[in-house]
Amino acid sequence: MTRPMVTRLTQRPAWKALEAHYQAIKGKHLRQFFADDPKRGERFTAEAAGLYLDYSKNRITDETLHLLVQLAEECGLRERIEAMFRGDAINVTEQRAVLHIALRTPRNEKILVDGNDVVPGVHAVLDRMADFSDRVRSGDWQGHTGKRIRNIINIGIGGSDLGPVMAYEALRHYSLPNLSFRFISNVDGTDFVEATRGLDPEETLFIVCSKTFTTTETLTNAHTARRWMLRQIKDLDGVRKHFVAVSTNAEEVVRFGIDTANMFEFWDWVGGRYSMDSAIGLSTMIAIGPENFREMLAGFHAMDQHFYSAPFDRNLPVLMGLLSLWYNNFFGAQTLAVLPYEQYLKRFPAYLQQLTMESNGKHITLDGSHVDYQTSPIVWGEPGTNGQHSFYQLIHQGTRLIPCDFIGFCQTLNPLGDHHDLLMANLFAQTEALAFGKTEDEVKAEGVPDWLCPHRSFEGNRPTNTILAERLTPHTLGALVALYEQSVFTQGTIWQIDSFDQWGVELGKVLARRIGQELEDENGEPLKHDSSTNALIQRYNRLKQK
Numbered sequence: 235m236t237r238p239m240v241t242r243l244t245q246r247p248a249w250k251a252l253e254a255h256y257q258a259i260k261g262k263h264l265r266q267f268f269a270d271d272p273k274r275g276e277r278f279t280a281e282a283a284g285l286y287l288d289y290s291k292n293r294i295t296d297e298t299l300h301l302l303v304q305l306a307e308e309c310g311l312r313e314r315i316e317a318m319f320r321g322d323a324i325n326v327t328e329q330r331a332v333l334h335i336a337l338r339t340p341r342n343e344k345i346l347v348d349g350n351d352v353v354p355g356v357h358a359v360l361d362r363m364a365d366f367s368d369r370v371r372s373g374d375w376q377g378h379t380g381k382r383i384r385n386i387i388n389i390g391i392g393g394s395d396l397g398p399v400m401a402y403e404a405l406r407h408y409s410l411p412n413l414s415f416r417f418i419s420n421v422d423g424t425d426f427v428e429a430t431r432g433l434d435p436e437e438t439l440f441i442v443c444s445k446t447f448t449t450t451e452t453l454t455n456a457h458t459a460r461r462w463m464l465r466q467i468k469d470l471d472g473v474r475k476h477f478v479a480v481s482t483n484a485e486e487v488v489r490f491g492i493d494t495a496n497m498f499e500f501w502d503w504v505g506g507r508y509s510m511d512s513a514i515g516l517s518t519m520i521a522i523g524p525e526n527f528r529e530m531l532a533g534f535h536a537m538d539q540h541f542y543s544a545p546f547d548r549n550l551p552v553l554m555g556l557l558s559l560w561y562n563n564f565f566g567a568q569t570l571a572v573l574p575y576e577q578y579l580k581r582f583p584a585y586l587q588q589l590t591m592e593s594n595g596k597h598i599t600l601d602g603s604h605v606d607y608q609t610s611p612i613v614w615g616e617p618g619t620n621g622q623h624s625f626y627q628l629i630h631q632g633t634r635l636i637p638c639d640f641i642g643f644c645q646t647l648n649p650l651g652d653h654h655d656l657l658m659a660n661l662f663a664q665t666e667a668l669a670f671g672k673t674e675d676e677v678k679a680e681g682v683p684d685w686l687c688p689h690r691s692f693e694g695n696r697p698t699n700t701i702l703a704e705r706l707t708p709h710t711l712g713a714l715v716a717l718y719e720q721s722v723f724t725q726g727t728i729w730q731i732d733s734f735d736q737w738g739v740e741l742g743k744v745l746a747r748r749i750g751q752e753l754e755d756e757n758g759e760p761l762k763h764d765s766s767t768n769a770l771i772q773r774y775n776r777l778k779q780k
């Protein structure tokens with residue numbers, strides 16, 4: 235299928251204007267931006283769905299914003315948003331609709347895919363999940379031998395793991411304390427052994443999550459789990475009480491031995507990395523309960539609605555996407571640090587890595603040509619204040635420009651002396667230090683000897699966003715995830731790439747399957763890889779015998 239040629243991004247008037255504008259303001263310091271406009275800290279802010287975004291500590295002017303918004307408009311962001319919400323097949327390389335927004339659409343609304351309203355199906359599954367979650371939480375759902383279920387283990391990888399783990403950790407405060415939750419993703423047997431250590435199979439429920447139900451890691455772990463369970467329960471019937479599946483692929487679920495009565499479905503229009511609010515979130519719902527889960531969906535939905543209807547210059551996901559693109563494409567920044575000042579969000583950066591990099595790590599445009607600009611930034615991060623004592627040195631005084639997103643909450647879920655004030659003081663201090671720095675003269679005035687002044691001064695002019703919310707709740711988490719989802723969408727639209735496929739993961743899978751056979755069949759055909767791969771395989775085969 236040939237696709238209509240679109241104007242190259244770098245040829246668009248707004249892009250060209252941004253290039254010229256960048257030359258004009260690249261040398262200007264944030265100290266100057268704030269001196270020129272003392273109200274900027276109140277002006278360059280936006281709020282939606284319980285999240286307050288302060289983007290004033292960015293190297294931008296009104297003109298920058300105006301041009302970035304113009305770029306979004308020239309690239310058809312408005313039309314693309316509408317196409318996504320309408321259920322058009324905007325995932326062109328897989329010819330699928332992209333409708334994670336339907337997962338959080340209220341019951342009374344309609345979204346048509348090929349003429350069928352998908353909303354009733356979404357709610358039917360949510361209702362089944364709620365019923366099942368209540369049964370597990372209350373102890374009504376028992377193991378095969380009549381014992382109460384005390385351990386839930388989610389088996390899945392990528393989007394079938396990162397969302398559930400992140401959400402479980404983020405919302406642990408709301409979780410039922412008498413249930414333990416563990417997550418197995420890696421095909422490395424250590425993951426399985428450590429996750430099941432000390433657990434009684436008769437009290438353990440496995441949720442096997444896989445959109446395709448063909449993913450090697452997940453199926454390998456699921457088969458191992460079944461053997462682990464059967465070693466003690468010794469009755470195949472036990473599978474019914476100890477295994478449930480979440481998938482789009484009923485046939486493979488049945489082939490594995492799980493009854494479809496114990497399967498929670500989702501649909502091919504939900505991408506793996508956009509699935510934590512589908513049935514993939516079953517472990518989250520069991521942990522926090524159906525009501526809290528629905529609150530989380532309401533948070534997602536509130537941000538979706540804001541994204542759909544707010545003007546671009548007051549639209550949080552659009553602003554965040556455009557700012558990220560500003561540094562990525564004009565300042566040459568290569569990474570984006572996400573720094574939650576909230577221990578419960580410790581897995582949020584890892585979650586965002588898949589969301590962002592699997593979505594926008596592409597170099598071919600929708601019309602099949604090679605891009606001549608950078609696409610996705612590399613996303614990384616750690617909770618504050620831990621990161622301050624490890625990598626912040628490089629952000630403050632290294633040679634690279636690293637835009638940062640700081641995330642904080644006004645109220646803590648665990649009040650403990652002055653811990654929370656200390657935590658937040660550090661967040662505010664870091665964004666201030668990064669923006670304004672400390673000049674050599676200021677350092678000298680403190681009596682520091684001349685030779686030491688360059689080492690002890692801070693250039694500043696390091697851009698940051700601050701996202702501040704009242705409290706970490708299921709609703710806030712939903713809004714926060716949707717904020718990043720739609721920011722990723724904004725960037726992918728401007729880069730003219732398909733943010734919803736992931737062909738780049740395929741080659742490694744194919745080669746691993748082939749090499750896997752060679753590791754099993756050491757005396758088979760001579761190896762036909764390159765000399766490096768051949769030598770590594772031979773060495774491995776030789777040493778593994780020991």
Ligand code: F6P
Pocket residue numbers: 391392393394443444445446447448449452506507592736739
């Ligand atoms: O290999 C990448 C990927 O396809 C991700 O996109 C996905 O989230 C993950 O594998 C797991 O896939 P599945 O849910 O089908 O097991």
